[in-house]
Amino acid sequence: MVAAVSLIRVAGLARVFGAQRVLDGVDLDVAAGEAVALLGANGAGKTTLLKIVATLLRPSRGSATVAGHDCVREAEAVRSVLGVVAHGAHVYEDLTARENLAFWARLAGRPADRDTLVGALADVDLERHADARVRTFSAGMKRRVALARLALAQPRVLLLDEPFAGLDQRGRKWLEGRLEAFKAGGGALLMVTHSFGRELGIADRIAILADGRVALDTPRAGLAPDDVQRLYLAHTEDVS
Amino acid sequence: MAWKDLLVERRSKETLNALLFFSLALLFVFQFALGPDRERLGAVLPGLLWLGFMLSGVLGLGRAFLVERENDCWEGLLLTPGDKSAIYLGKLAGSLALMLVVEALVLALFVVFFNVDLGPALPGLALVIVLGTIGVAAVGTLFAAMTAQVRARELLFPVLLLPVLVPVLLGTVKVTEALLLREPLADVAHWLKLLVAADVVYLAIGLLTFDVILEG
Amino acid sequence: MSTALGWLAVAGLAAGLGMGFGVAPREVTQGSVQRIMYLHVPAVWVAYLAFTAGLVASIVYLARRRPAADRLAHAACEVGTIFLGVNIATGAIWGKPTWGTWWTWDARLTSVAVVFVMFIAYLLLRQAIEDRERAARYAAVLGIVAALNIPLVHFSVYWWRTLHQPPSLLKPGSSTMPPVILAALLVNFAALALLGAYFIARRTRVLAAEEEALA
Numbered sequence: 291m292v293a294a295v296s297l298i299r300v301a302g303l304a305r306v307f308g309a310q311r312v313l314d315g316v317d318l319d320v321a322a323g324e325a326v327a328l329l330g331a332n333g334a335g336k337t338t339l340l341k342i343v344a345t346l347l348r349p350s351r352g353s354a355t356v357a358g359h360d361c362v363r364e365a366e367a368v369r370s371v372l373g374v375v376a377h378g379a380h381v382y383e384d385l386t387a388r389e390n391l392a393f394w395a396r397l398a399g400r401p402a403d404r405d406t407l408v409g410a411l412a413d414v415d416l417e418r419h420a421d422a423r424v425r426t427f428s429a430g431m432k433r434r435v436a437l438a439r440l441a442l443a444q445p446r447v448l449l450l451d452e453p454f455a456g457l458d459q460r461g462r463k464w465l466e467g468r469l470e471a472f473k474a475g476g477g478a479l480l481m482v483t484h485s486f487g488r489e490l491g492i493a494d495r496i497a498i499l500a501d502g503r504v505a506l507d508t509p510r511a512g513l514a515p516d517d518v519q520r521l522y523l524a525h526t527e528d529v530s
Numbered sequence: 531m532a533w534k535d536l537l538v539e540r541r542s543k544e545t546l547n548a549l550l551f552f553s554l555a556l557l558f559v560f561q562f563a564l565g566p567d568r569e570r571l572g573a574v575l576p577g578l579l580w581l582g583f584m585l586s587g588v589l590g591l592g593r594a595f596l597v598e599r600e601n602d603c604w605e606g607l608l609l610t611p612g613d614k615s616a617i618y619l620g621k622l623a624g625s626l627a628l629m630l631v632v633e634a635l636v637l638a639l640f641v642v643f644f645n646v647d648l649g650p651a652l653p654g655l656a657l658v659i660v661l662g663t664i665g666v667a668a669v670g671t672l673f674a675a676m677t678a679q680v681r682a683r684e685l686l687f688p689v690l691l692l693p694v695l696v697p698v699l700l701g702t703v704k705v706t707e708a709l710l711l712r713e714p715l716a717d718v719a720h721w722l723k724l725l726v727a728a729d730v731v732y733l734a735i736g737l738l739t740f741d742v743i744l745e746g
Numbered sequence: 747m748s749t750a751l752g753w754l755a756v757a758g759l760a761a762g763l764g765m766g767f768g769v770a771p772r773e774v775t776q777g778s779v780q781r782i783m784y785l786h787v788p789a790v791w792v793a794y795l796a797f798t799a800g801l802v803a804s805i806v807y808l809a810r811r812r813p814a815a816d817r818l819a820h821a822a823c824e825v826g827t828i829f830l831g832v833n834i835a836t837g838a839i840w841g842k843p844t845w846g847t848w849w850t851w852d853a854r855l856t857s858v859a860v861v862f863v864m865f866i867a868y869l870l871l872r873q874a875i876e877d878r879e880r881a882a883r884y885a886a887v888l889g890i891v892a893a894l895n896i897p898l899v900h901f902s903v904y905w906w907r908t909l910h911q912p913p914s915l916l917k918p919g920s921s922t923m924p925p926v927i928l929a930a931l932l933v934n935f936a937a938l939a940l941l942g943a944y945f946i947a948r949r950t951r952v953l954a955a956e957e958e959a960l961a
Binding site: 344345346365366367369370372374376377380381382383384394397398399 | 597600602603605606607608609610611612616617745
Binding site: 669672673676677680681682686689690693694696697700701704720721724727728731732735739742743745 | 808860861863864866867870871874875883884886887888890891892894895898899901902903905906
């Protein structure tokens with residue numbers, strides 16, 4: 291395989307919260323068209339790492355770069371190519387799906403005409419609910435609105451924090467398909483997850499975060515869920 | 531942005547209702563606290579009016595980013611690429627519209643309950659209300675963003691806002707007083723200039739520094 | 747540097763005290779209590795000087811993001827607030843025997859009180875935000891707002907207390923002061939300014955040490 295362009299590059303990243311050293315020298319690369327799943331115990335720093343790459347937090351040491359832009363010094367440039375799917379869906383409950391998309395699109399200075407919006411909603415299978423208030427949506431539907439919003443922004447890098455949580459079987463399949471399409475289009479994907487099962491299917495590599503560092507960074511191919519679990523326990527048990 | 535806030539507000543009516551009932555409650559408290567003495571009432575009326583406006587302003591602005599917090603959209607705002615001053619102006623405009631509506635209604639209630647004759651003072655009054663409210667909203671929106679993610683925000687926000695707004699409070703009360711006493715506006719021109727200056731300063735700082743607040 | 751400042755401050759204070767108690771004339775009606783003015787008045791000048799330094803430091807911090815600028819802003823605003831506190835306290839001590847009351851809502855006291863509360867709020871904001879970098883940014887913005895608001899407060903309170911005519915000068919009144927008193931005030935001002943600078947230097951040192959300990 292041709293050496294792909296690294297869209298996310300994390301080097302020697304450290305982050306301290308008060309007296310607590312949450313990240314202590316993290317090195318990680320995600321290339322274009324690649325998806326990396328980030329595993330780790332609760333409090334291992336996965337969300338912190340994600341936030342730093344998302345420019346929502348500053349590192350105490352080290353650097354994070356997205357598409358060649360430094361996350362601290364060129365935060366705006368990073369934000370314009372980044373898409374984030376976090377726990378909160380970033381949708382306003384009292385607005386309709388279409389209105390939500392219109393708001394976020396206009397805020398980012400992107401086209402928000404009727405056709406574009408409806409098209410985005412159709413892509414996520416929500417065009418029938420375009421004018422219903424988001425308050426009435428299920429978790430999966432809200433997630434889909436969030437993804438439609440992201441799709442409008444056409445990011446090159448996706449940061450996901452447990453994207454499959456709360457989705458039913460159908461929703462999961464659908465999301466997998468979209469993420470595969472995203473990878474195929476040359477996007478890079480960094481995903482935080484707690485599961486060892488099917489959700490890891492789209493990941494090309496697995497990285498395990500422990501003790502503030504990447505304890506293991508390995509290709510996923512050929513690993514069964516049991517293997518993954520074994521590796522996970524092996525690297526996270528040892529917290530002495 | 532303003533459009534979004536107004537839409538949300540129109541649909542939920544939360545803040546508007548809260549502010550209206552709060553102002554009504556204040557009205558009653560003023561009436562009871564001051565008693566039926568007409569003379570005394572007339573003298574303190576401008577102060578009372580603006581006290582009411584300020585308090586409901588603090589209440590309303592304190593909730594300026596509530597809709598973002600409740601819907602988990604704060605991060606979304608942070609992640610928006612591009613110039614954040616649009617967000618500031620949008621929020622400001624939304625809050626401004628809301629406050630002006632409430633103030634107009636409260637003014638009407640004041641006229642009714644305290645039997646005030648506004649007459650020729652009305653245009654001047656409208657001017658000073660707009661000037662004052664712009665000042666309150668300009669600083670308030672900035673401070674609301676600053677305290678949005680702070681734990682003690684309900685306490686900290688008024689403590690931050692009220693001392694800073696003392697000049698605006700003094701200015702508006704003085705002008706309102708003069709207007710109600712049918713004095714010529716020229717007499718209080720210096721106050722109006724102060725209000726305009728304050729508005730300009732606050733807006734300028736808000737526009738220039740909102741980016742910094744939304745950095746994370 | 748701060749040790750030199752410290753000694754200068756001590757020398758200045760000695761000179762100031764000397765001026766205040768020795769050289770300056772005894773006020774006819776108020777007696778020796780009036781001498782507290784030599785502490786009361788320069789204190790507020792030093793405070794405003796400190797807040798101006800805080801303003802500049804805050805702007806520098808926002809432009810350059812140098813932690814040293816943030817520490818300076820923090821220390822300057824703290825010291826300024828302390829000096830305002832001194833001004834208010836000495837004002838009360840002066841006021842009780844002189845006017846019979848601890849407090850009056852006259853223009854100067856009121857505007858100082860408002861500025862005092864503004865900067866207490868500044869300190870509270872710094873306390874309330876845990877993330878050091880965010881606290882620095884937000885405090886810088888607040889510092890700028892508060893400092894630029896000082897003249898607005900000053901004018902509005904002064905006009906509020908003097909009815910309808912707008913005043914022609916910043917704070918009319920001191921032009922008929924005998925030169926001895928003026929000299930005493932200035933000496934004390936210099937002394938307090940040195941003291942203030944000394945405090946600020948020490949405080950920034952402490953703040954830097956705190957940050958080191960956390961890193």
